Amino acid sequence: MNILLIGSGGREHAFAYKLSESKNCDKLFIMPGNPGTAQHGTNVPINPNDFLLVGKFCIDTEIDLVIVGPEEPLVKGLRNHFDADEKLKQISFVGPDKKGAQLEGSKDFSKAFMKKYEIPTAAYETFTLKNIKSGIGYIKSHSLPVVIKADGLAAGKGVLICETNEDAAKEFEAMIRERKFGDASSKVVVEEFLKGIELSVFVLSDGTNYKILPSAKDYKRIGEGDTGLNTGGMGAVSPVPFADKIFIKKVEERIIRPTISGLKNEGIHYVGFIFIGLMKVGDDPIVIEYNCRMGDPETEVVLPLIKSDFAELMKKCADGKLNECELQIDERTAATVMLVSKGYPGDYEKGKKMSGSDQCENSILFHAGTKLNDNNELVTNGGRVMAITSFGNDIKEAVSQSLKNAEKISFEGKYFRRDIGYEFF
Numbered sequence: 001m002n003i004l005l006i007g008s009g010g011r012e013h014a015f016a017y018k019l020s021e022s023k024n025c026d027k028l029f030i031m032p033g034n035p036g037t038a039q040h041g042t043n044v045p046i047n048p049n050d051f052l053l054v055g056k057f058c059i060d061t062e063i064d065l066v067i068v069g070p071e072e073p074l075v076k077g078l079r080n081h082f083d084a085d086e087k088l089k090q091i092s093f094v095g096p097d098k099k100g101a102q103l104e105g106s107k108d109f110s111k112a113f114m115k116k117y118e119i120p121t122a123a124y125e126t127f128t129l130k131n132i133k134s135g136i137g138y139i140k141s142h143s144l145p146v147v148i149k150a151d152g153l154a155a156g157k158g159v160l161i162c163e164t165n166e167d168a169a170k171e172f173e174a175m176i177r178e179r180k181f182g183d184a185s186s187k188v189v190v191e192e193f194l195k196g197i198e199l200s201v202f203v204l205s206d207g208t209n210y211k212i213l214p215s216a217k218d219y220k221r222i223g224e225g226d227t228g229l230n231t232g233g234m235g236a237v238s239p240v241p242f243a244d245k246i247f248i249k250k251v252e253e254r255i256i257r258p259t260i261s262g263l264k265n266e267g268i269h270y271v272g273f274i275f276i277g278l279m280k281v282g283d284d285p286i287v288i289e290y291n292c293r294m295g296d297p298e299t300e301v302v303l304p305l306i307k308s309d310f311a312e313l314m315k316k317c318a319d320g321k322l323n324e325c326e327l328q329i330d331e332r333t334a335a336t337v338m339l340v341s342k343g344y345p346g347d348y349e350k351g352k353k354m355s356g357s358d359q360c361e362n363s364i365l366f367h368a369g370t371k372l373n374d375n376n377e378l379v380t381n382g383g384r385v386m387a388i389t390s391f392g393n394d395i396k397e398a399v400s401q402s403l404k405n406a407e408k409i410s411f412e413g414k415y416f417r418r419d420i421g422y423e424f425f
């Protein structure tokens, strides 16, 4: 079958890597892709948010299956565009429609959904300009820290954890009155702070059946020891040692099943990945957030552990036949270490020449922010540049293999965390 994969980061390189291994994948196109995805298929320089062009490309190249990596085209309704067209709706599609993508696209929607279906999550209230005064009152008497969240997509920056009520009230006003995140913060969720250990569980849903993928933990802070600013993710490990069978059973019974049946009950035919961000509070899983896609860099550790034919898994998912698939998972542990540009997550320079990839052994290099310059040389093209994934019998072994290769790749301003997985050593 011919497959179109949408996206351009390390996550999509990991998807492309898995899809190209499959005997079921004839032609693979990545839109727009990066130099890493180009090793496994053909990059297509079309903006995935230009739905008309995406649809035309699919017809012209006889695409059988579309897989969407990032949230933006989903939240904007790429699936709805396909569903509304006689020809395009014949194409198998992995990714929820606009309404399903609200699980990620609107914090208020996802919180109300969890409340309705009694899925454990932090207590909250939602406010807009209309009830801003009662919001300020609510915040002033809230226990500390207070968590303030912009309702809509805010490029990962819309969540603030405030240590004082005054700070929280100030941020809250900046979001609503000054539109700190534009439309995304015209509605704001104020919620209780959860204290525990974070991890993520990924579910693949065909609307009725589901498969639980390996758990993962990502390391979001820029500095070692989980210090400094939040990033898109500096590394990840999978599976998470404390997410044992008993814990995952709780996640399945208390969260996954009510989520899948709740979506159905809302009339949402959810086909695609559900990324469940969890806090383990005591021994119990509490939902922090849903995303309507896989995580990045979690994908770079979760997908390499899947032994089943990945293109077949995606096709069965799209066609509502996940029950016909058996999910086989590698017994080993996977870890990934992200190489980033100096200055990230603040300002950073691009276009730094990269070398040493050919010296790396026993790791998979997933390109995140790279490109080929006019001289066909590999250069940096983003804050997160490359994810180095390795396997091991345990986290320590997998991480140290990635670290060895992290030393071999050079570019000016390279930075990475040496302590990914530290709490499990």
Ligand code: AMP
Pocket: 122, 147, 156, 159, 191, 192, 193, 194, 195, 198, 277, 288, 289
């Ligand atoms: P989100 O964008 O919802 O993933 O939030 C970003 C990060 O903020 C999460 O990964 C958590 O580390 C943190 N966070 C969000 N909500 C809470 C909460 N209620 N309690 C504690 N930490 C939170």
Ligand code: GLY
Pocket: 218, 232, 233, 291, 294, 295, 296, 297, 298
């Ligand atoms: N690594 C977190 C995310 O993909 O949202």
